[in-house]
Amino acid sequence: MSRSAPLGAPSEARNVLAITSFRRLWISLSLSSLGDWLSLLALMSLAVIFTADAAPLAGHLAVAAVVAIKLAPSILFSPLAGALAEKLDRRWTMVGADVVRGLLYVSIPVVGLLWPAFALQWLFIASLLAEVVALLWTPAKDSTVPSLVPRRQLAEANRLTLLAAYMTAPVAALLFAALASISNILGALVPSLANPEADIALYLNGLTFFVAAIVVATLPIPKHNPGLSAASPNRDGAVLSSVLTGPRHVGATALGRGLVVGLLTAVAAGAAVIGVGRAHVEALGAGNGGFGVLFAAVFGGVALGMVSGPRLLKKFSRRRLFGLVLVLASIALLFTGLVWDMVLSAVLVLVLGFGSGVAAGTGLRLLGTAAASTAGTTSEESVHRERAFAFVHGAARLTFLVAAVLAPVLAGLAGDHTVPIGAQLEYDLWGTGIVLTAVGLVALVLSAVAHRLVNRDDPEAGPGLLPELFAALRGIDPNADDGDGEVRTPGAFVVVEGGEGAGKSTQVRELTVWLRDQGFEVVGTRQPGATKLGMRLRGILLDRENSHITPRAEAMLYAADKADHVEQEILPALRRGAVVISDRYVDSTLAYQGAGRELEIDDLREVNRWATQNLVPDLTVLLDVRPQDGLGRLGGPADRIESESVDFHERVRREFRTLADADPDRYLVVDASEPREKITRQIQKRVRSLLPDPVPSSSEAVTGMIPIIRDED
Structure with missing residues (x-):
């Protein structure tokens, strides 16, 4: 008989959201996250638009600068910001940070309208200031959640806050694509808008932060005693230390090493698409709308893969599934750089995101097993698991930053070329396509290495990859001696x-x-x-x-x-x-x-x-x-x-x-x-x-x- 996925998670989430104060905080966090993603899309698009008349390399460098400004501060300076935020009142730190970020993002299109020559410089300055302010907002938010929910529901509350942080990405991307699709109408209605979709996105971005600030200001957050309250650990504060000290908790086994290689490969592949995506869709003639679709395809595919991964090929070895979907994602990225059709590119990127999502969901489960195997006692097991996950989280953030910044730089250095094919045919080889294809090839090699390491001593593997895969597609167990799979009964x-x-x-x-x-x-x-x-x-x-x-x-x-x-x-x-x-x-x-x-x-x-x-x-x-x-x-x-x-x-x-x-x-x-x-x-x-x-x-x-x-x- 068929087996369904574990139940209970939706009802647990509803139980936490039934707490009025947490539900309102969660709405505020969702709005802030939506604003963050909208700002990334709009700023990357504006960086390309503001450098349209400059050398091609300048546009790629501007995009790389935007990505670095958005991601680097939280990795480098969060420990210092967390210590400072602990001395401030949580409620008003969050309110003030949201208001300031909203004003900064709204100021970018205003400055672009009033002082066009200073637009690009102010884009960088305002973005950096907004990220510095966000460094104070994050630890204040992390320490607020435990004060609003009972301890037994804290794990589910943290999962919901993580959901608010990442699941709003495809929503923001689709909203940005929708704004781009009606950019002509927006430009006609408001002639003062130089870049309608990007400007409107930043205005909406500011609005989301202002609404989030109002919601937080009305929350019944317990009185905060600066320096005395037990704030929850900031997840970002230990990124660098986790990366330096974490490998020994997962690197002692081939399984652990293979999982780390595979997970970071999936992160780098997605980051490369984000880094060159705006310039790539410009070459495809899709503009901001295409960038929104591509962005949504990446993150939507990841979400779909993580949700459906546990139900995918239930009879198939999880270790082999991990390697298989990584190879699938790498091949999809490779062809993304070779094709010059926006629809096909979006489909391939969706496949890339889906494969990465399945690999992430499967790999993180296996990572707990790998970390536990290095523990000597039960008390050490939880410590090893926690540090292994912290290491992978930190390494993934660093990998995303490096890949997303390097990809546009390399695309600019590679340049665009025209390759003659025969007497009358030519093939346009753009720098963005070269980077995506190259990253796809490297990812394919690393995926094969990860697959080999992860499956070196797999106790669940069947007689061979293809026989097991075909058996799993038919819904039977390839390890059954009689070839008929598991015993099936009405009961x-x-x-x-x-x-x-x-x-x-x-x-x-x-x-x-x-x-x-x-x-x-x-x-x-x-x-x-x-x-x-x-x-x-x-x-x-x-x-x-x-x-x-x-x-x-x-x-x-x-x-x-x-x-x-x-x-x-x-x-x-x-x-x-x-x-x-x-x-x-x-x-x-x-x-x-x-x-x-x-x-x-x-x-x-x-x-x-x-x-x-x-x-x-x-x-x-x-x-x-x-x-x-x-x-x-x-x-x-x-x-x-x-x-x-x-x-x-x-x-x-x-x-x-x-x-x-x-x-x-x-x-x-x-x-x-x-x-x-x-x-x-x-x-x-x-x-x-x-x-x-x-x-x-x-x-x-x-x-x-x-x-x-x-x-x-």
Whole structure:
């Protein structure tokens, strides 16, 4: 049966946005971000327009200067600005910064109208001043969010603020393209506008900042004590230090190195398009409207790729998918530089953005696994993950800055050329096209390197790239021994996993009762011990007197229980359409005997695949709990597994998390420290999408012919 994507995120977002003060702040942040993107588009366009009569290199250098002014200050000076902002009141820092930025951006077209000779210089000065002011606005915003939402909802609030920062980019681009499409009308209505779409965009930009300032001024932000409040860390403040200290958290493995190479390659490819995009569409005869479309295609493609990535080729190895979409994006960029059609260029850039988005979403998930593998203990794991993500974030920003600045400079140095083809044909080779093609070729090579590194030791890879790809396109598992893929049945198979004391049995019972109340046939079971053989094996495996059992023998005994359990209990129930809920399954073997006993996980996976007839759960619920907390919940004497050391249970927990990170579409990870009722609701919400119809379709066809009988009064 098909597996749907994890649910819950939209409702969590709605819960955070239900907080009135945060919702109003989020609207303000969205408006400010929209203004920032509009200003970048307008300023890059004005840089080209103001240098139209100068040498071609001057236009490219002007665009590079605009990009550098917009991006460099936040990377270089944020630590200093963050320290200064902490001494200021948050509310009025944000209000003042928005007002000043709005005035500066509005002044650019005004100066261009009144003093045309000074227009380009003032564009640079005003842009730089606006970015300096933004350095104070960002840490004030970061420290305001925690004061408006409960701590338990802070992660979702931060995700929404990040969404406001980046998802407004395609909106701004489409708005800019729309303004360009009606530029003739705007010019006729307001003859004083020298560059209608760019000028109107900057006026709208100023308006968004003024409205954002009004919204923030009315927010009930708690009183700020300068120098005493615990502001949240500024994400930009540690860019340079993260880049310098972060590589050791991801570079210890081939997987980590490959992910970094691939992710930065995707960033550089997109940055090159942004850097030369305005000049490139000018060569295509599309102007500002084409630039807006190209900009929207890049960021819209990235957003589409990140959203749809988890649902793309579910049976395909995530590592191979990462390398494959990078190659696709590189090829799209290569051809973008070779074709001279605006529509085809936009389509190719959309493919580039989509591939980069899928690579980003997939790569960041895999990055957590790579970082965790370098940690020695569970407590170190979160630190490694955080520093690995900080390193990639910082390196991506630096890469974007360097690529977006160098691309127009190189395009200007390369120049435009006409290549004769035969006696009467010529091919125009523009500098922007040369740069895009060259970057595409380099990206293709780096994507191949990243693919090789990431897939060097992939435990999920099938027999070969093409056979696995074709199998995934047909929706089957290429690793199945019989070639027919995973076992498919009318029923639904849900497994509850977790460490000792996580509350698995409680949640299996709650879920069983809930489903039976809704009319489903439910089989609640456990491993080991669900069959007669299983009960005997359970006694042997958990008896503390049997300390002489070797790790390999232990693993084989668990596999024997699974083979008997699947054949006698699980498969018959699934084939008749029941919902089976199991307390533990194969993942417990991989975690306990693989990581805990330090056996080869690939060998265990193969043995258990054969023992279970390749039966894979539709959903695995992982109740994540710290070993110290879980073991503290246990009542009565500990069994042979429960009495293992804390280090053993930490390795088990880490492996459970690694398995969940590698296949997020099949897992629901739940914090087991939450109240039991909340955990139950989260599981029910996710399970609901997997449920088969409790009434067979044949029965529905029959009942559809029965007339409705009403009671007579």
